[in-house]
Amino acid sequence: MSVTRTAVTGVGGYLPETILSNADFTRMVDTTDEWIVARTGIRKRHKAAGTQLTSDLAVEAAKIALEAAGRTIEDIDLIIVATTTPDMTFPSTASIVQAKLGVPGGAAFDVQAVCSGFVYALSVADGFVARGLSKCALVIGAEVMSRILDYTDRSTCILFGDGAGAVVLEPAEGQGTAQDTGILSFDLQCDGSKTDLLYVDGGVFDSGQHVGKIRMQGNQVFKHAVQKISEAAESAIHKAGLDHQAVDWFIPHQANQRILDGVADRLGLDRGKVISTVAEHANTSAASIPLAWYAGIQDGRVKKGDLVLIEALGGGLTWAAAAIRL
Numbered sequence: 001m002s003v004t005r006t007a008v009t010g011v012g013g014y015l016p017e018t019i020l021s022n023a024d025f026t027r028m029v030d031t032t033d034e035w036i037v038a039r040t041g042i043r044k045r046h047k048a049a050g051t052q053l054t055s056d057l058a059v060e061a062a063k064i065a066l067e068a069a070g071r072t073i074e075d076i077d078l079i080i081v082a083t084t085t086p087d088m089t090f091p092s093t094a095s096i097v098q099a100k101l102g103v104p105g106g107a108a109f110d111v112q113a114v115c116s117g118f119v120y121a122l123s124v125a126d127g128f129v130a131r132g133l134s135k136c137a138l139v140i141g142a143e144v145m146s147r148i149l150d151y152t153d154r155s156t157c158i159l160f161g162d163g164a165g166a167v168v169l170e171p172a173e174g175q176g177t178a179q180d181t182g183i184l185s186f187d188l189q190c191d192g193s194k195t196d197l198l199y200v201d202g203g204v205f206d207s208g209q210h211v212g213k214i215r216m217q218g219n220q221v222f223k224h225a226v227q228k229i230s231e232a233a234e235s236a237i238h239k240a241g242l243d244h245q246a247v248d249w250f251i252p253h254q255a256n257q258r259i260l261d262g263v264a265d266r267l268g269l270d271r272g273k274v275i276s277t278v279a280e281h282a283n284t285s286a287a288s289i290p291l292a293w294y295a296g297i298q299d300g301r302v303k304k305g306d307l308v309l310i311e312a313l314g315g316g317l318t319w320a321a322a323a324i325r326l
Contacts, residue, residue, distance in 0.1 A: 005182025006129040007172035008326060010069025013165045013294030014060035015046040015281055022158070029154035036158050037279075041257025045161030045282035048144045053087045055096040057164035058142035061290070062101060068297075069168035071136055077106035078137040080125050082117030082286035084315075085144045086110060089204060097140065106134075114198070115253050115314025116188075117141060117286035118165070119322055123186045129169050130183075140166040141286035148200055150213035159256075160214070161282035165290020178241045181305075181325050185239035187232040188320045197221050198315040225255065225313045226262040232321035233267055233311045240323040244268050246307050247323075249296060253312030254278040254288035263311070275301065285314065302326070 021044045022033040036042055048057065058081055066072065081094040088096075094108035107128075113120040118141035128134035142164035149157045174180030197220045202212020229252070237244065250273050252260050257278050264274050275296040277288075284291060289310050296302035304326050311321040 001176055003174050003176040004130050004132065005172045005174040005180050006126040006169050007182040008167050008324060009170045010065040010067070010071065010168035011166070011290060011294050011297055012061045012064025012066070012068060013163070013291040014057055014064065015163045015291070016048045016052060016057065018047045018049060019044050020047050025158050028151050029157065031154050031158060040159060041278050042158065042282045043279045046163055047146045048162040052144070054083050054085050054142045054144050055087050055093050055100060057144065057162065058093065058097045058140045058166070059100045061142065061164035061166040062097065062138050062140055065138070065166040065168050069170070071168055073101050073103050075136040076103045076138055078125065078128055078134040079103065079106070079108040080111055080121045080137070080139050082111045082113065082121040082139070082141045083143055084112055084114045084117065084285055085147055093142070113314060113318045114316060115255065115283070115285045115288070116312040116316070116318040116320045117314065118289045119186070119310060119312050119320035120188060120318070122183070122322060123188060125169050126183050129171050132171070135171065137169040138166060139169060140164060141288070141290050143285040143287050145285055148211060148214055153213070155218055156214045156216050159283050161284050163281055163284040163287045163291050165287045165294055167290055178246070179325070184323045184325060185236045186320065186322045187235035187239065189228065189232060190316045190318045192316060194224065194317040195315070197224070197317060222256070222259060224317060225259050226266060228317070228319045229263050229311045229313050229321070230266040232319050233263065233309055236321040236323045237309065242307070242323065247273065247309045248306035249273055249275055249302055249308045251275045251289055251293050251296065251308050251310045254281070254292055255283045255313070
């Protein structure tokens with residue numbers, strides 16, 4: 001029986017020009033390059049210029065994804081931006097991206113699930129495309145995390161960077177089997193009782209009316225990350241009717257190399273199948289999966305027909321995974 005799948009037809013990524021190395025952080029806080037690399041795997045991260053907004057990064061990534069898909073702005077009928085650092089409280093960053101790209105119409109809105117945002121946004125877009133409500137959707141993960149970092153807190157300021165990644169989604173006909181091209185399965189979860197493990201201590205209703213900075217109980221987040229991400233990934237593989245051997249590439253949220261290795265080992269995946277870019281751009285929150293995906297395409301590893309497994313965990317706590325055949 002023929003079914004409509006949501007196919008990924010283009011992937012793009014963008015990183016700001018300014019780079020902060022580990023050496024730069026040794027002049028800000030009590031740390032060393034050796035300590036950062038050993039604990040996180042991070043060697044550098046990118047930082048947006050003072051005039052660059054999240055929407056600016058998103059637009060650059062979207063242009064690259066559209067070119068890869070062979071589509072133009074006139075084709076776009078849906079834009080979803082996953083971000084925890086929007087340009088403004090409202091309107092949505094997606095609506096600003098629509099205007100900056102010059103897209104003539106269609107729906108546009110944001111999704112906020114922090115680091116899990118890209119997978120959450122992908123699941124929403126899948127509903128539009130698979131039901132015939134969108135013929136060409138842009139899903140973008142974009143963050144300017146540097147604006148919410150406390151550069152006196154060595155436990156968090158070293159971890160995050162700025163960037164954007166985007167995918168173009170279009171309908172594709174399949175037979176309803178695991179061999180179909182397109183998104184095969186999702187697993188999305190949240191445990192709101194763990195809000196205190198990772199959050200920003202400010203916002204619209206903060207009495208001090210300050211933007212707020214990231215606060216994290218790193219050891220607790222690490223403990224939950226390996227377990228929860230592994231469970232979601234296992235579920236996504238199972239829902240797709242596949243096993244671990246079918247996975248060609250594991251493209252995880254780029255939070256910490258130790259987490260990436262821990263999840264791969266727990267899933268029984270060869271570490272050689274892991275696309276890791278955390279050393280190059282650190283944790284870019286909702287942007288990290290599409291940025292790693294784009295890197296894997298650029299260097300020739302990720303190819304059409306491959307089965308990719310993506311996953312993330314972020315504040316909320318939220319976590320999610322998806323199985324996708326390219």
